[in-house]
Amino acid sequence: MKIIIVKDQQQGGKKALEVFQAALNQGAEVFGLATGSTPETTYTEIVKSDLDFSQKISLNLDEYVGLKADNPQSYRAYMQQHLFNFKQFKRSYLPQGDAADSQAEIQRYNDLLAQYQVDLQLLGIGKNGHIGFNEPGSSFTEQTRKVKLTPSTVAANARFFASKEDVPQYAYSMGIGSIMRAKSILLEAFGVTKADAVAAMVEGPVTPDCPASILQQHPDVTVILDQAAASKLSR
Numbered sequence: 668m669k670i671i672i673v674k675d676q677q678q679g680g681k682k683a684l685e686v687f688q689a690a691l692n693q694g695a696e697v698f699g700l701a702t703g704s705t706p707e708t709t710y711t712e713i714v715k716s717d718l719d720f721s722q723k724i725s726l727n728l729d730e731y732v733g734l735k736a737d738n739p740q741s742y743r744a745y746m747q748q749h750l751f752n753f754k755q756f757k758r759s760y761l762p763q764g765d766a767a768d769s770q771a772e773i774q775r776y777n778d779l780l781a782q783y784q785v786d787l788q789l790l791g792i793g794k795n796g797h798i799g800f801n802e803p804g805s806s807f808t809e810q811t812r813k814v815k816l817t818p819s820t821v822a823a824n825a826r827f828f829a830s831k832e833d834v835p836q837y838a839y840s841m842g843i844g845s846i847m848r849a850k851s852i853l854l855e856a857f858g859v860t861k862a863d864a865v866a867a868m869v870e871g872p873v874t875p876d877c878p879a880s881i882l883q884q885h886p887d888v889t890v891i892l893d894q895a896a897a898s899k900l901s902r
């Protein structure tokens with residue numbers, strides 16, 4: 668893992684832009700994208716930049732089950748608001764939250780991932796070490812599936828909803844097996860609330876208790892941290 672420590676999330680976004688630029692220079696065609704507050708500055712920098720994704724493919728990690736694409740809390744709406752309204756990709760895919768047939772939707776997404784190998788996968792990390800919506804205990808080999816969110820993740824995401832009761836209990840998520848197939852991975856974490864998860868990911872044992880710890884076994888991972896998120900690393 669290559670660890671880059673920056674002053675704050677703003678600087679993190681600028682560093683991440685450099686990683687996207689380098690990927691494009693190396694011919695990347697398929698970008699795995701993430702949501703949450705963590706990648707916001709990265710998307711701001713991409714939007715301000717002259718990077719051109721108009722012939723590229725994007726595939727998002729996850730989506731809440733049950734939300735329509737135009738629901739403001741859906742990850743599709745997040746992506747429109749933060750990136751796609753300003754930078755268009757040739758095609759952008761997310762799981763469809765309100766798909767009538769869950770199994771067919773999971774199959775559709777896995778077929779897309781089989782068709783398009785991700786060149787650069789952007790990731791955040793949950794306070795419990797989850798990536799995508801792969802909560803502790805998730806298998807390291809699974810592909811896209813429907814997952815039940817843990818109470819801690821529901822509580823953490825409640826800030827985006829009117830009340831905790833409104834937070835969906837299930838999501839579609841690329842599995843850890845899908846994430847590990849990406850040729851390169853960029854994980855960002857900012858703030859002291861992520862410090863324990865970051866320490867477990869980088870220095871702890873590789874264990875499903877901390878899903879992100881599997882990234883120690885990926886050959887090309889860059890981690891961008893602010894000082895607070897890096898504060899529990901011993902080295």
Ligand code: GLP
Pocket residue numbers: 701702703704705706728729790791792793794798799800820
């Ligand atoms: C959600 C998302 C993850 C994200 C995590 C952390 O659970 N599914 O992809 O990394 O939250 O979110 P934030 O960046 O807002 O801290």
